[in-house]
Amino acid sequence: MPLGFSPFDFWPVPMLAIGIIFLLSRTLPVKAATLCGFLFGVGMFGAGTSWIYVSIHEFGAASPMLAGLLTGLFVLGISALMITPIFLLYSWLNQRKAERGTACRLHPWQQALMFSGLWALFEWVRSWLLTGFPWLLSGYALLDTPFATLAPVIGTYGLSLLMVATACLLFALVIPAKQQRIPNVIALLIFLGCWGLAWPLSNINWTDKTGELSFSAVQGNIPQNLKWDPDYIHSTISTYIGLSEDQWEQELIIWPENAIPLFYNRAQGLMTHLDRLARQNNSTLILGMPVDDNSGRETQYFNSILSMGEGYSPTEDPGRYDKQKLVPFGEYVPMESILRGLIDFFNLPMSEFSRGESEQTLLRAGEVKIAPYICYEVVYPDFAAQMAQESGLLITISNDTWFGKSIGPVQHFQIARMRALETGRYMIRATNDGITALIDENGDVVETIPRFTSGVLSSSAEIREGQTPFMVLGSWPVLIIALLMILLVIYRKPSIKESD
Secondary structure (H helix, E strand, O other), X not given: OHHHOOOOOOOXXXXXXXXXXXXXXXXOOHHHHHHHHHHHHHHHHHHHOOHHHHHHHHOXXXXXXXXXXXXXXXXXXXXXXXXXXXXXXXXXXXXHOOOOOOOOOOOHHHHHHHHHHHHHHHHHHOOOHHHOOOOOOHHHHHOOXXXXXXXXXXXXXXXXXXXXXXXXXXXXOOOOOOOOHHHHHHHHHHHHHHHXXXXXXXXXXXXXXXXXXXXXXXXXXXXXXXXXXXXXXXXXXXXXXXHHXXXXXXXXXXXXXXXXXXXXXXXXXXXXXXXXXXXXXXXXXXEEEEEEEOOOOOOEEEEEEEXXXXXXXXXXXXXXXXXXXXXXXXXXXXXXXXXXXXXXXXXXXXXXXXXOOOOOOOEXXXXXXXXXXXXXXXXXXXXXXXXXXXXXXXXXXXXXXXXXXXXXXXXXXXXXXXXXXXXXXXXXXXXXXXXXXXXXXXXXXXXXOOOOOXXXXXXXXXXXXXXXXXXXXXXXXXHHXXXXXXXXXXXXXXXXXXXX
């Protein structure tokens, strides 16, 4: 499965993998099918999210054995919760439809529809269960194919449903079934027709250009082991100020997530200086830094984006966005009273953040409204689309330094590109050590700068207005179709015995 995603991008491989696991599990008893699905999930997440080991071992100060154990527990848990139920329900429903006293099961095409419907629904469940982990969604594999033009209409989950249903129906054709070949072919032709819609959709512009915004995205390349070192803070700040020194003529300057490794209330002098620089040059500076908010009874800490300079008042209209989708263990510790302090990994710097409010004002650069996303937030399709509705431009800031040279940051970049495609908007991505890039409304990379180097990406981003069908409807049409596919099979009339 992971071979279908970046950096490998062999997009037919997930269809092959899913088709094979569909064939392997379709006639198994419930327990065996469930185990089959669990092992499939272990393989998928074990290879596809191996970058978790890097963050735990290299930057979480855990030994190789402990890091391997924690990564293994994560893989087992995510497989049990997110993949295994697909096979459990699929096999259980398949067995329930057997006629009493016979070995009759659903016809292959009916099994294919039910399996693919369950797959799509559980990819969606992955986006919210236990805060969500919508990683390795099947639809991402189609990003750099001619079929990507379907994304602004049906979104990533729609692409997943299309891929999985087509794969299962194709593989169902190899199953001997004398009575039900025609329905299988008809169902397959319907889904192939959906693939064919990609060509006429490629001629539709869902959003319109209304202007341009000049910008500079700064990539500091600060080593993670030094980022929060008190002795290195001055050097970090000097790096970003130095890289931005010749960029103030730009309308927008962006620094990455937690570019300033100081809490806001401890950096008032620096913030005033940066705000003055931006105002003097009629520019807007957007940067990431932790905020200690003392407005309530207790101090709360937020992973935030601050905006200053042109169009902002430091006292009356400060620009601020607090991250809503927090990373477990990285930004908050579940069961904190039990786990905090057990090992260094559960006491990482900046792991006591609070979740930002769901209703927050968009950021601005002059008159341009900007939808901001901090790191992990960009992996949530419906969340990102909702945030983008009133915006003319998307920005995402991140610090993928946690994952070293693994495949994690490349997968993350692919996901960000899909968000630009789904919303029909340009996206500026600013990261600490890459991949800093400008992405257009089609999800294509316009410009980028090398990873693991310090530098500045200076360019112009289009401002666009209008909404794609996915922004208006979200994933609900796809989820309803997936559910109907399952119900169509469950409430069918009793069928004759199959020869297989």
